[in-house]
Amino acid sequence: MTDRSDAVLISQVLNGNADAYGALVARYRERYARFAVHMLGEREDAEEALQDAFVRAYRSLAQCADPARFDAWLFRILANRCRTAGARRARRSRTFVRDEVALGEASAEHPAERREWREEIHRALERLEPDQREAFLLKHVEDLSYEEMSALTGAGISALKMRVKRACERLRTLLGEVQHA
Amino acid sequence: MHDDHDELISRVVDELRAPVALDPAFDARVMAAVRRAAPGRWRLALRWWTEPRPFRLSPLTGLASAAALVGLVVLGARAFEPGQAGGAASTAPGVIVASKEGGSEVVQFVLVAPQASTVAVVGDFNDWDPDRTPLHATAGGGVWSVNLPLRPGPHQYAFVVDGKDWRPDPGAPRAVTDDFGAPNSVIIVGGKST
Numbered sequence: 001m002t003d004r005s006d007a008v009l010i011s012q013v014l015n016g017n018a019d020a021y022g023a024l025v026a027r028y029r030e031r032y033a034r035f036a037v038h039m040l041g042e043r044e045d046a047e048e049a050l051q052d053a054f055v056r057a058y059r060s061l062a063q064c065a066d067p068a069r070f071d072a073w074l075f076r077i078l079a080n081r082c083r084t085a086g087a088r089r090a091r092r093s094r095t096f097v098r099d100e101v102a103l104g105e106a107s108a109e110h111p112a113e114r115r116e117w118r119e120e121i122h123r124a125l126e127r128l129e130p131d132q133r134e135a136f137l138l139k140h141v142e143d144l145s146y147e148e149m150s151a152l153t154g155a156g157i158s159a160l161k162m163r164v165k166r167a168c169e170r171l172r173t174l175l176g177e178v179q180h181a
Numbered sequence: 182m183h184d185d186h187d188e189l190i191s192r193v194v195d196e197l198r199a200p201v202a203l204d205p206a207f208d209a210r211v212m213a214a215v216r217r218a219a220p221g222r223w224r225l226a227l228r229w230w231t232e233p234r235p236f237r238l239s240p241l242t243g244l245a246s247a248a249a250l251v252g253l254v255v256l257g258a259r260a261f262e263p264g265q266a267g268g269a270a271s272t273a274p275g276v277i278v279a280s281k282e283g284g285s286e287v288v289q290f291v292l293v294a295p296q297a298s299t300v301a302v303v304g305d306f307n308d309w310d311p312d313r314t315p316l317h318a319t320a321g322g323g324v325w326s327v328n329l330p331l332r333p334g335p336h337q338y339a340f341v342v343d344g345k346d347w348r349p350d351p352g353a354p355r356a357v358t359d360d361f362g363a364p365n366s367v368i369i370v371g372g373k374s375t
Contacts, residue, residue, distance in 0.1 A: 018212075018215055018216055018219045019212075021212070021215055022208065022212050025208055025211050025212065026208060029203060029207060029208070029211075030200055030201070030203070033201045033203050034197075034198075034199075034200065034201045037201045038197055043201070043202075043203075043204075046201075047203060047204060047207055050207075051207070051210060051211050051214060054211045054214075054215070055211065055214045055215055055218055058215045058218060058219075059218050117192075117196065118196060121193055121196055121197065124193075137197070140190065140193075140194045140197075141194055141197045141198055168190055171189070171190065171193060172187075172189055172190070175189060175193065176189065
């Protein structure tokens, strides 16, 4: 099942085989869950955004102009969902919560230090501007080129470079304080 | 712009690249939502017919296709000439041209389906809506039919059995399909296509 290309699976889905979509969900859920968790800070919110993105993509599948690039198209939908969810949460003034599951799976070698380090990273991520957090994750964690980031976010390359630069500077400041505390 | 990827950032990135565990029921939840959002089959069929799509044809294949199309139209015209045996000889076994009515032809759609509870015909003539043209069972059951006036020209259609099972006409030639389409049957009504 996993050997079938995205384009083949999409063709099958559009031909009425909704089950073929399950292979696409299985193929991309983990990679995109990571992005959503880091953007939103809480697994529950991330799963909700990811599920929403998958369902929206399914509903609009016929509009996916290039089925071979389904992953990028889905990512764009997810990024939009994360922005919407983040804005909604900001209006609720909700506390940015760490990914408890990920924290619970911290290395057994130095669990306390590892957990603490993760908490600090998430705390620092929380304090970034949302567009800087997004740019940092896309560039350094998801390994996208600036051209891909521009296509995904709609922002210009210069603006994205500036966001990444400021995100890095802010993280250095926040996490440097922790390390030297 | 200087390289932002120093040691501290590398450590942050390493940490953030670690896999994130999802609820084990996540896939099931997504697929349940997807199935709720799944479009009906008639909508898929309508989409297949209404969405433009590119295709490539070599000049030789194009000429052959054009010749074949002309041949089909000529054969269709002959089949519906007055004096032909009911005008139905070249149509599919399940589709019989019964009579003429104004500028349209009254076409009888017939399907043998002894186990069916309901049968409907859907096509470009009724927006692929399974609720608009039900077939009626004969007294003995098993043979379903309906008479329908259709404009001259080619029409695509299929039968819907028990509200969900889409079937092309067993005896009719199928329309050309691709990866995005379901097989449907074709009838050319009248002596000339429009």
